[in-house]
Amino acid sequence: MLDADSIAVLGAGKIGSIIIRALSEKLDGVKVIATGRSYETLQNAAKLGAIAIRENRKAVLESDLIIISVKPFHFPQLLKETGFDVWVDKTVVSVMAGVTLSTLQKALEGAEVYRAMPNLNAYVGRSATAIAENGSGYRKNTVDALFKTLGTTYWVPEEYLDVWTGLAGSGPAFIAEIIDALAMGAVASGLNRELAYKAVLDVLEGTALLLRARSNIHPAQLRDEVATPSGTTIRGLTVLESRGVKAALMELVEQASRRSREIGTEVNERVVKELTFMLQQVEKNK
Ligand SMILES: NC(=O)C1=CN([C@@H]2O[C@H](COP(=O)(O)OP(=O)(O)OC[C@H]3O[C@@H](n4cnc5c(N)ncnc54)[C@H](OP(=O)(O)O)[C@@H]3O)[C@@H](O)[C@H]2O)C=CC1
Ligand SMILES: O=C(O)[C@@H]1CCC=N1
Numbered sequence: 001m002l003d004a005d006s007i008a009v010l011g012a013g014k015i016g017s018i019i020i021r022a023l024s025e026k027l028d029g030v031k032v033i034a035t036g037r038s039y040e041t042l043q044n045a046a047k048l049g050a051i052a053i054r055e056n057r058k059a060v061l062e063s064d065l066i067i068i069s070v071k072p073f074h075f076p077q078l079l080k081e082t083g084f085d086v087w088v089d090k091t092v093v094s095v096m097a098g099v100t101l102s103t104l105q106k107a108l109e110g111a112e113v114y115r116a117m118p119n120l121n122a123y124v125g126r127s128a129t130a131i132a133e134n135g136s137g138y139r140k141n142t143v144d145a146l147f148k149t150l151g152t153t154y155w156v157p158e159e160y161l162d163v164w165t166g167l168a169g170s171g172p173a174f175i176a177e178i179i180d181a182l183a184m185g186a187v188a189s190g191l192n193r194e195l196a197y198k199a200v201l202d203v204l205e206g207t208a209l210l211l212r213a214r215s216n217i218h219p220a221q222l223r224d225e226v227a228t229p230s231g232t233t234i235r236g237l238t239v240l241e242s243r244g245v246k247a248a249l250m251e252l253v254e255q256a257s258r259r260s261r262e263i264g265t266e267v268n269e270r271v272v273k274e275l276t277f278m279l280q281q282v283e284k285n286k
Helices: 014-026 039-047 056-061 072-082 101-107 120-124 140-148 158-169 171-188 193-213 219-226 232-242 245-284
Strands: 006-010 031-035 051-053 065-068 091-094 112-117 127-133 151-155
Touching: 006 014, 006 056, 014 031, 014 039, 014 120, 031 039, 031 056, 039 051, 056 072, 065 140, 072 245, 091 140, 101 112, 101 245, 112 140, 112 158, 120 127, 127 140, 127 158, 140 151, 158 171, 158 245, 171 193, 171 245, 193 219, 219 232, 232 245
Parallel strands: 006 031, 006 065, 031 051, 065 091, 091 112, 127 151
Antiparallel strands: 112 127
16 A cells, blocks of 8 residues: 655656656556656656656655656756755655665655665566665555565665666666577577567576476576587587686676665765755855
8 A cells, every 4th residue: 555645756767757657557546746857758757647847846845755766976966956955754765776875864854765776677567676774664665565566576685785786777688688699699590580589588488487486496407407418508508608608697797786886985975065065055045
């Protein structure tokens, strides 16, 4: 049950618009307000069922639950536009990569803050979303219900959020690259493109379902069941091993996770700078 009358989505871009669509379609009687910079973004948000406006401050003032979905480095500018006196008693969920609960708490004084990491599979209701809270958890059920409109939710300690970002947040892009590569290999071997992409998607979906259905087997067991001695699979696996593909994929997740942590540090510095400037302006105008 979602106990919110009005939800603001600040930054109706790629992930923001998927959230808007899910909220508009799946929640009855909830007003969704969306913000963006360009006319196109606002127009798109309106088409998805939101009240689309340019003013972030107004959107926050008129909502009790706010989702921040601008790029991490646009967060200081967003703060400048909202002012820091609008957040008291609001519930705020950031989906920005890297930006920590501590930075959010500092910037959004008086708000109850959550950090969530969904992914673009939310488009088909299959996001794997990790969520971390700052301790009070007063509106945990509401936040959970909100992200369940996008798929599955996992409540985790904040220390897992960057790794989650590197694995599941970025994951659709990594899997898409692998799909593309496998299909191109099939095309190189003579299969037509259309069939190649269909086959790869079928194999991917089927393998995920199989692994889930046989819940106690390790992926390596499935690999061994497929790889007949001296057969086709082991020939292919030999290439993966000799080219270090598994190690590369492990490093890919590590690097993506590391980047999330770096973004957190960089954004925190910029937010502190912006808040200091904003406070100076307030003092000056007294
Ligand atoms: N893309 C993904 O797969 C995922 C992204 N994320 C996180 O979500 C956030 C958004 O990413 P994504 O959707 O890809 O990025 P987009 O660039 O598609 O969306 C960001 C949106 O923010 C808007 N925006 C920027 N500045 C302001 C502002 N001052 N006021 C109002 N709106 C503003 C932009 O408006 P305009 O279009 O008009 O310029 C844009 O529509 C990022 O922090 C990212 O880390 C999290 C999970 C997955
Ligand atoms: O690439 C990014 O930074 C964002 C976060 C997760 C997916 N996209």
